[in-house]
Amino acid sequence: MTHESAPPNELTFWSFVDFAVRKAQQELPAVDTDAMRMALTLSRASSMVIYDLESTVHRPRGLTWPGFRVIFALWLAGPMEAKTTAEISGTSRAALSALLNTLERDGLVVRERASHDRRALQLSLTEEGYGAILGGFRAHNRRESAWAEALEPDERTELVRLLNKLMAGSTDAKAKFRS
Amino acid sequence: MTHESAPPNELTFWSFVDFAVRKAQQELPAVDTDAMRMALTLSRASSMVIYDLESTVHRPRGLTWPGFRVIFALWLAGPMEAKTTAEISGTSRAALSALLNTLERDGLVVRERASHDRRALQLSLTEEGYGAILGGFRAHNRRESAWAEALEPDERTELVRLLNKLMAGSTDAKAKFRS
DNA sequence: CCCAAATGATCAAACGTTTGATGAAGATGA
DNA sequence: TCATCTTCATCAAACGTTTGATCATTTGGG
Known part of the structure; x- marks a missing residue:
């Protein structure tokens, strides 16, 4: 540790961003503070x-956030192979396998063998x-609207x-993607 | 379902945003598409x-993303009560309890009883x-830099x-927060 | 035609998260 | 002082996620 810039008495989830950027700069002068602030703020x-949407809209209706993402993808893109559902919902194929056990048990989704490739799975909404x-x-979108009102169009x-x-x-950054 | 605007052959995690907004508008004309696009893009x-940072930087070093967040908070804000760590790292108090079992077992963090309040927990880095x-x-921040380069300062x-x-x-939106 | 490599799905173990319940310690007020 | 209420931490059960392994099917080369 170098100089002690004491943490403010009231450190919150949100105010921590400013504090962290300042403090990191002290500890490691070489830090890219702009990039740090951007990533911290974004996440x-x-x-x-997401926490607001999940806890106020989806959990009370019996869906988790990942469950919602999958159902949402199936609603808009229609019946499709599980591989595609995983890709567009942002779930790894392995995670989707586990997730489907719940969704199928709850009667929201049907798993079927694909006709053209007996390895593949065809998913559809019940x-x-x-x-x-x-x-x-509908409830989800109303909540999104409430958030969006904070900004001008x-x-x-x-x-x-x-x-x-x-x-x-992300391509230039050679980012790693889910598989 | 109304008109079938067939999904493009190549639907990806990223291109799904445009498709979903168009399709949702067809299905539910009352949808707030701007808010929908914003939330979808943000998440x-x-x-x-986060997936890139976790999978390329932290997992290979034996830390999960939540584990990193906690250690990161303790690094910058110094030893503090567990309640504060939970708040600024964005973890619920219950989740932190479980998370600390791993971090303590791995010898990264120490749990101590607070002196002034025997209910409270004092956390510090080893x-x-x-x-x-x-x-x-350091590795984390280099990766953040690579991402940030996509934008002008x-x-x-x-x-x-x-x-x-x-x-x-978020206050106006009456958003729900973690507890 | 046949075998090796690639592909699709699932499984297993370890983890982190959520909600709701429980237990312990501190604060409040009659 | 005592009873009550609040606060802090943990626990339990159900879930979703990750990595790495396994099994089945399909593809492609020889």
Whole structure:
């Protein structure tokens, strides 16, 4: 440790970002503080929004966040191979296997063998699954709206543009993806 | 279902955002598409960055992402009560209890009873924990830099500003927080 | 045609997370 | 002082995730 810049008395999830960036700079002068602040802010913002959506909308309706993502993908993209569901819902294939046990047990999703390739799995929503996502998504989207109101319309557009640009750079950054 | 706008052949984690927004609009005309796109983009961007950092930096060094968050908080804010660690690392108090079992077993963190309140727990890093975060964070920050390079400096600033503004609105949105 | 390599799915073990319950210690007030 | 309420931590059960292994099917080369 170098100089002690004592933590403020009131350190919160959100105010910790500023404190951490300042303190890290003291400890390791070579740190890229802009990149640090960006990543820290991004992950915390996302975590707050997701926690809010999951705990106020989906858990009370009997769905976890990962469960919602899968049902959501099946709702919009229609019946498809499990491999595709994993890809577009952002779940590894192994995690999806486990997740499907729950969703199938709860009667929301059906697993079937694909006709053209007996290794592959075909997934589709049941009537109940369709009903669940329809109601769940309406509430989900109302909550998204409440969050979005904090920004002006053009700010929302700009935020999306910047995040897209950041993701587009992931190839250059040689980022590792889920498999 | 209404009109079938067939999913593109190549639906990926990232391209799914555009598709989903279009399709949801068809299915539910009342949907707030801007809010939907914003939340979808935010959660996916964050998930990509975190997965990359966890799988390329921390797991190979024997730390999970939640484990890293806790060690990171203890490194910068110094020894503190477990309650505070939970708050600033974004972990529920119950989850931290379980997490500490691993971190303590691995010799990274020490649990002690607080002197002024015998209910409370005082946490601190061991020498080994300090070494782990020092090396781990350097690699972590290099990776953050690689991601950040996708944006111009002023774009990074603007992204952080927008995310901060979004979070500031969480009170108005009456968002639910971790406890 | 046959065998090796690649692909799709699942499994097993270890972990972290959530909700709700329980137990222990501190604060409050009659 | 005593009873009650609140706060801090942990536990238990159910879940989802990761990595690495296994098994079945399909593909491709010889």
